[in-house]
Amino acid sequence: MAKKPSTAVRIQKRHTIELPIKLSQEQMVDKGQNLARVFDELRNLESEHDAMKKSMKEDVALLETERNTLVSQIQRGVERRLTEVEDVIDLGAGLWRRRIAASGEVVEERPITEEERQAEMALDAPQVN
Secondary structure, three states: OOOOOOOOOOOOOOOOOOOOOOOOHHHHHHHHHHHHHHHHHHHHHHHHHHHHHHHHHHHHHHHHHHHHHHHHHHHHOOOOOOOOEEEEEEOOOOEEEEEEOOOOOEEEEEEOOHHHHHHHHHHHOOOOO
């Protein structure tokens, strides 16, 4: 008698492939929660990024201002500083002068006004009691 072909099922090969599998309700909820978390993290990251960009812009602006100040000082050969000065009236020369207190260097000079002349003369007048 001839052997009948076998009708039994046999696994020929086992391997993994990607297939579309319908998500369960629980899996959908989990995915939704994960999506919400990712949105929050993105929003936070974007806020941090914006804050860093703003901070960097401020840092760049400060450095640019300092650079421009230094360039200007080097080009002109001078810088502006708070300096103690004396305002002096010289009646003999008829001049008002502003000079640096530490060095006596005159930095500004002009003829005295009549009001300044009168005020100085009143201070020099003898006091009568």
